[in-house]
Amino acid sequence: MxxxxxxxxxxxxxxxxxxxxxxxNDPGFSERMLEHHLTQEHDLASRKFEIIDRHVDWIHNKLEGKPSRILDLACGPGLYSSRLTRLGHSCRGIDFGPASIRYAREQALKEGLEVDYVLEDIRTADYEDEYDLVLFIYGEFNVFKPADIRRVLRKAYDSLREGGVFIAEPNRYExxxxxxxxxxxxxxxxxxxxxxxxxxxxxxxxxxxxxxxxxxxxxxxxxxxxxxxxxxxxxxAYTRENLEQILRGVGFKDIVFHESLSGGEKDLDENLEVIEARK
Structure with missing residues (x-):
């Protein structure tokens, strides 16, 4: 052009x-994006580590501290999966950023963590099944076409065990x-x-x-x-009514909205909201 x-x-x-x-998924772009994921100067690609730590504590408590099987969709460089694995959970992360997945694998190897990181598009990837929790956070929900997000949600629903939890973090309508x-x-x-x-x-x-x-x-x-x-x-852009309708449409129930991944006003991000639902 x-x-x-x-x-x-x-x-x-x-x-x-x-x-x-x-x-x-472009290799050069992915390498440059990785720097933004890991920096502690801003929260544009990933959050600062101290905030992630508090989110992981909340998620861990949601699982009642019990070792659980977790799927992390659009996992980036594994900043949540690695921490959850250290707490005793079994995690699988899927992302199509090659630099992010490479970094996540390298860190897991360095720390001796058994995390299954998959370089794949979440629209087409095999999720496997029997998860206790599926995570889909930091605004990724909104970037997919309506038909694609329904496909992702259906795959997430099917991958959960009965009673399993789905936690998403879409951008607010506004x-x-x-x-x-x-x-x-x-x-x-x-x-x-x-x-x-x-x-x-x-x-x-x-x-x-x-x-x-x-x-x-x-x-x-x-x-x-x-x-x-x-x-x-x-x-x-989804209203809460839209979100609830879409989730119920693929089978989810017990839908609850939270202000943040810390559960309340703490770490509130005015751009994002949190949805919790069960199979």
Missing amino acids: NVMQLIKRVETPEPWSEGEKIPW TVKREGTAPAVWYSSQGGLFSPKPHLCLMENFWDQERDVATTRYFIVDAETSNVTLHASSMV
Whole structure:
């Protein structure tokens, strides 16, 4: 793509028409994203370790401290799975970021932890079964097309034992709408998440009111060549009523909403909410 094609771009893209999400599975992008997962300077990709520790304590207490079989969907570099394994649980993490899975495996080997990390898309991966808990956290719920999220939820439901717990952490409706209605912005970088070379990042957002979908375009302009790379990501905004309806539709019951993965106001993230449901 060149600058003229950028200027002549489609004014308002259809959700998912220019890409489903930013390129998590690209090796170079994944390596750069891993740095964001592990940094303790911000919470953009993963939370700071002290917050994760409190979340893991809450999850461990949900399981009454009993050794349990846990599936961690979109597990990233294993920051939750590794901690839960240290507490005596048996964990399987699935993610399609190659650098994250490599790091998670290396850390497990270094610490002598038996964690099954799988490099796979959660839409197509084999989940196995008889889990006591399935985790699906940090906003990943919203990035899938409606048909895909139902497929993921059905697979999660089927993978649980009777009475097993499902914990998800979607973005709040207002969070997604706010992103979709935000003004266009740009920044320059000597090298960052989208490119290791000097570049401009031009971002524009769109809100589809009929479908409750926010779409963000990222135009990455190479400073040396002026070549333009387009990435796009769409997110569905769900009300609590929508979420409950979808979960019940695949069979979940006893649905409860929490303010955070600490169970209450502590560690509250105004962008996210927590759903707990049972099979």
